[in-house]
Amino acid sequence: MGLRYVLFIVSNAGVIGPHQRATGFFFPEIAHPFHVLDSAGIAVDFASPLGGKPPEDGYDGEDPTQSTFLGSAAYRRLGRSRKLSEIDVLDYDAIFFPGGLGPMVDIAKDLDVKRAVLRAWDGGKIVAAVCHGPVALLGVKGSDGESFVRGKKLTGFSTAEENGYADRDVPFDLETVLRESGAAYSATNPWQPYSVVDGRLITGQNPASGALVGKAIVEALQAQG
Numbered sequence: 001m002g003l004r005y006v007l008f009i010v011s012n013a014g015v016i017g018p019h020q021r022a023t024g025f026f027f028p029e030i031a032h033p034f035h036v037l038d039s040a041g042i043a044v045d046f047a048s049p050l051g052g053k054p055p056e057d058g059y060d061g062e063d064p065t066q067s068t069f070l071g072s073a074a075y076r077r078l079g080r081s082r083k084l085s086e087i088d089v090l091d092y093d094a095i096f097f098p099g100g101l102g103p104m105v106d107i108a109k110d111l112d113v114k115r116a117v118l119r120a121w122d123g124g125k126i127v128a129a130v131c132h133g134p135v136a137l138l139g140v141k142g143s144d145g146e147s148f149v150r151g152k153k154l155t156g157f158s159t160a161e162e163n164g165y166a167d168r169d170v171p172f173d174l175e176t177v178l179r180e181s182g183a184a185y186s187a188t189n190p191w192q193p194y195s196v197v198d199g200r201l202i203t204g205q206n207p208a209s210g211a212l213v214g215k216a217i218v219e220a221l222q223a224q225g
Helices: 028-039 064-070 073-078 111-122 133-137 174-180 207-223
Strands: 005-009 043-048 094-097 126-130 195-198 201-204
Touching: 005 028, 028 043, 028 064, 028 073, 028 207, 043 073, 064 073, 094 111, 094 133, 094 207, 111 126, 111 133, 126 133, 126 207, 133 174, 195 207, 201 207
Parallel strands: 005 043, 005 094, 094 126, 126 201
Antiparallel strands: 195 201
């Protein structure tokens, strides 16, 4: 396998909901998949709708993978993320949307995000997301006019997980809207690792699933030769 490139597309939203809850990307949902990809020799770039330094949430300094990422050159590159509208996703082998509550604010409705998902998919690339990251897939319509997620097997942050965590803050429940959009949604017990691979679509349920998504991306790229 030659050198492969994955683009992480990260939220710029630092506040969500009527209670002005501080948010951003959820730190392990970048640190863990990055570690897996980096260990496999896969290069990672970072983009966001606005560019610049994305706000972050959920850092745990007792997790060595997170603390290593915090001190890395990759973290510094993340702090200077490129503006998504200035990037052609076909320059990458895969795109990946980490979660956190931030994506519910901007990634869920950003038109450049929707264009990126469709362009990557139609270009034969891998599309991946974890936790709240699958909001990137909502509102995307194929050339047939159908919802992108219709009939696709996937997962994402579950209703059972949202209840009591951020149901007072999020504008909608992700599992409910994915199902209403026609996705073949599945999940495991709350907060347990779980991922779903449906061809070139790779999704993970929650923060514990980031490494699984990273491994699935590596396996998918290796399978392409």
